[in-house]
Amino acid sequence: MDQRSRRVAKAYGNEAFLNSPDARPLRILAEYLEPAIRFSRYRVEDTIVFMGSARLVSREQAERELNDVERFGGDLEKAKVRLEMSRYYEAAKDLAKRLTDWSKDLGGEARRFVVCTGGGPGIMEAANHGASQAKGINVGLTISIPAEEFDNPYVTRELSFHFHYFFMRKFWFAYLAKAVIVFPGGFGTLDELFELLTLLQTRKMRKHLPVVLFGSRYWDEIINFHALSRYGMIDSKDSSLLFRTESVQEAYAFITSELQRYGLQEHGASL
Numbered sequence: 001m002d003q004r005s006r007r008v009a010k011a012y013g014n015e016a017f018l019n020s021p022d023a024r025p026l027r028i029l030a031e032y033l034e035p036a037i038r039f040s041r042y043r044v045e046d047t048i049v050f051m052g053s054a055r056l057v058s059r060e061q062a063e064r065e066l067n068d069v070e071r072f073g074g075d076l077e078k079a080k081v082r083l084e085m086s087r088y089y090e091a092a093k094d095l096a097k098r099l100t101d102w103s104k105d106l107g108g109e110a111r112r113f114v115v116c117t118g119g120g121p122g123i124m125e126a127a128n129h130g131a132s133q134a135k136g137i138n139v140g141l142t143i144s145i146p147a148e149e150f151d152n153p154y155v156t157r158e159l160s161f162h163f164h165y166f167f168m169r170k171f172w173f174a175y176l177a178k179a180v181i182v183f184p185g186g187f188g189t190l191d192e193l194f195e196l197l198t199l200l201q202t203r204k205m206r207k208h209l210p211v212v213l214f215g216s217r218y219w220d221e222i223i224n225f226h227a228l229s230r231y232g233m234i235d236s237k238d239s240s241l242l243f244r245t246e247s248v249q250e251a252y253a254f255i256t257s258e259l260q261r262y263g264l265q266e267h268g269a270s271l
Contacts, residue, residue: 052123052183096130
């Protein structure tokens with residue numbers, strides 16, 4: 001074998017090929033197989049997914065921002081809205097902590113009902129923070145986008161995933177989920193919410209999946225589900241796919257009741 005032939009890279013070691021359009025199926029498959037192996041290794045079979053805006057901040061930060069605006073000038077109205085919306089950050093953190101404590105008390109070898117988020121700031125950070133306060137492992141399914149500091153530091157290191165493909169990230173949200181809590185959010189949150197609702201409505205997702213819309217006032221203003229029903233775009237029964245609340249205690253009671261009734265029997269991932 002001459003020197004030239006020894007320098008030829010094997011296909012699986014050829015970075016130019018692996019990053020080419022021709023190898024896209026391999027990259028997609030990798031975003032299925034690598035997470036599957038890690039989830040199996042750490043015995044994560046069921047998750048409680050928290051969705052919501054990356055733009056929301058903690059009450060402490062919002063108060064600090066408002067104080068700076070009042071002292072030095074700036075957009076006062078925006079700062080007041082940031083403070084008002086920070087209650088959802090605090091609610092997500094509290095709810096994630098409570099659910100993690102509840103889950104840990106279930107016992108058993110498998111890690112049941114692990115908090116899972118998109119791994120970024122805002123509501124995602126709040127939920128991961130709450131789970132870590134309860135000393136529970138938690139999952140972050142991060143997407144690679146051109147935004148600085150998208151990761152948050154509370155995700156369990158071994159369960160921090162980075163995805164290139166949105167659809168593979170959303171697959172893992174849906175595949176392991178046994179409950180979903182959707183906090184106020186923008187385009188990304190709406191995209192994730194409506195994909196889940198479509199899967200449930202069309203019965204492509206056959207498992208029982210409770211979906212909580214947290215923040216009734218926000219969601220009633222953003223999405224008019226009654227109009228969708230009135231105009232015949234959805235059936236009236238489709239509204240039953242959602243549970244609306246503004247209360248951490250109500251959300252906690254509803255989710256734990258649904259999981260005790262359905263989730264404990266539906267062990268493991270399924271669609």
